[in-house]
Amino acid sequence: xxxxxxxxxxxxxxxxxxxxxxxxxxxxxxxxxxxxxxxxxxxxxxxxxxxxxxxxxxxxxxxxxxxxxxxxxxxxxxxxxxxxxxxxxxxxxxxxxxxxxxxxxxxxxxxxxxxxxxxxxxxxxxxxxxxxxxxxxxxxxxxxxxxxxxxxxxxxxxxxxxxxxxxxxxxxxxxxxxxxxxxxxxxxxxxxxxxxxxxxxxxxxxxxxxxxxxxxxxxxxxxxxxxxxxxxxxxx
Numbered sequence: 001x002x003x004x005x006x007x008x009x010x011x012x013x014x015x016x017x018x019x020x021x022x023x024x025x026x027x028x029x030x031x032x033x034x035x036x037x038x039x040x041x042x043x044x045x046x047x048x049x050x051x052x053x054x055x056x057x058x059x060x061x062x063x064x065x066x067x068x069x070x071x072x073x074x075x076x077x078x079x080x081x082x083x084x085x086x087x088x089x090x091x092x093x094x095x096x097x098x099x100x101x102x103x104x105x106x107x108x109x110x111x112x113x114x115x116x117x118x119x120x121x122x123x124x125x126x127x128x129x130x131x132x133x134x135x136x137x138x139x140x141x142x143x144x145x146x147x148x149x150x151x152x153x154x155x156x157x158x159x160x161x162x163x164x165x166x167x168x169x170x171x172x173x174x175x176x177x178x179x180x181x182x183x184x185x186x187x188x189x190x191x192x193x194x195x196x197x198x199x200x201x202x203x204x205x206x207x208x209x210x211x212x213x214x215x216x217x218x219x220x221x222x223x224x225x226x227x228x229x230x231x232x233x234x235x236x
Contacts, residue, residue, distance in 0.1 A: 002065060004029045004151050004182035005050055010059035011206075012045055019045040021206035022059070027199070029150070032173060032183045034197035036190075038231055042206040043186045044084060047153050050184070051081050063151055077105065080149030082140050082157060090129035094120050094139045097128070098146055105147040114142040117172050119165060133160040141169060145176060152176060154185040158192060170196050190224040202227055204234035 003026035012020040020042045027033035037043045048054040049061050052068030061068060066075050088097065095115055102108035115121050118138040123131060128139065141157050157173065158166045174196060177183045187193055193200055193214065200217045202210040209230045210217045218226045 001028070003027060004064060005033075005184060006060070006062040007046065007050065008060040010046070010049060010056045010061060012042075012049065012054065012056050018206055020049070020056070020059075023203060023206060023208050024059075025201045025208050025211050027151075027182050027184050029182045030177055030180050031198035032177045032185065032196050033199045033201060034193040035184065035186045035201045035203060036188070036193060036227060037203035041203045041231075043203055044155065046203060047155060047184065047186060051079070051153050052076070077147060078150045080144040080147055080152040080154075082144035082152070082154040084155040088128045088136060088140060088143065090127065092128050093125060094128065094131075094142075095124040097139070098142055101143055102146050107148060109146050109148050111142075111146065114146060114172075118142055118168060134162065134165060137161060138165065138169070141172070145172070149181060151182045152184070154183065156186055156188065158187075158189065166192075190222075190227065194223055202230055204231040207234065209234050 005027035007023055007025050010020050010023045023042065023046055035043050045054060049056050050063055050068060052071050055069045064075065064078060095111065098111045098114065102111050118141065120138055120142060123135050128136060137157065137160055141154065144152055144154060158169045161169060173183055197214060199212060200214055201208060202217065214223055217223065
């Protein structure tokens with residue numbers, strides 16, 4: 001079966017800085033794939049290439065069989081994106097924004113259900129610019145999922161959330177994957193990767209240094225210990 005997301009030998013430079021250096025990995029439908037790596041490892045650039053926001057200098061990216069840089073509007077409607085900075089209009093109010101986004105899709109998810117599952121109702125009347133970081137995270141996640149995407153790219157979806165809200169987010173993300181979508185999330189949380197991910201990709205210095213299930217990547221150690229071993233070795 002063709003993977004939902006395929007990244008092959010992708011390289012990207014910003015001037016003299018090599019952000020990606022031949023990264024290669026895949027993500028399957030019905031699975032959560034967690035991308036881990038230290039700051040500056042290339043995670044955000046990698047995901048932005050998959051989202052069609054940046055064009056690789058070389059290599060190949062395919063999302064649902066299509067090059068995302070040249071993707072049509074119909075293809076983009078099948079992909080949900082949660083950006084690192086949220087990308088939400090500051091003057092909008094959460095539920096009105098989600099209702100507006102839902103009208104852009106033929107078969108959207110229930111805004112009422114998303115609002116309830118993510119606890120958005122408690123601040124539904126507050127403009128986005130006045131929300132806390134964790135509240136904006138929840139609205140951004142709902143915005144990424146309201147179109148029932150076949151592939152969802154989520155940049156640190158539980159960052160800044162309290163423990164209860166984090167569990168709600170994990171439950172929702174898991175349910176999206178269980179319904180058949182490919183979920184790709186970046187994270188700095190080993191707990192999140194261990195509890196949520198079907199597959200883990202570790203990126204260091206712009207390269208994929210490990211890929212597989214948590215057990216395969218950990219190789220008999222804790223994921224955290226194995227991660228630091230692999231990333232230190234890559235930096236050496």
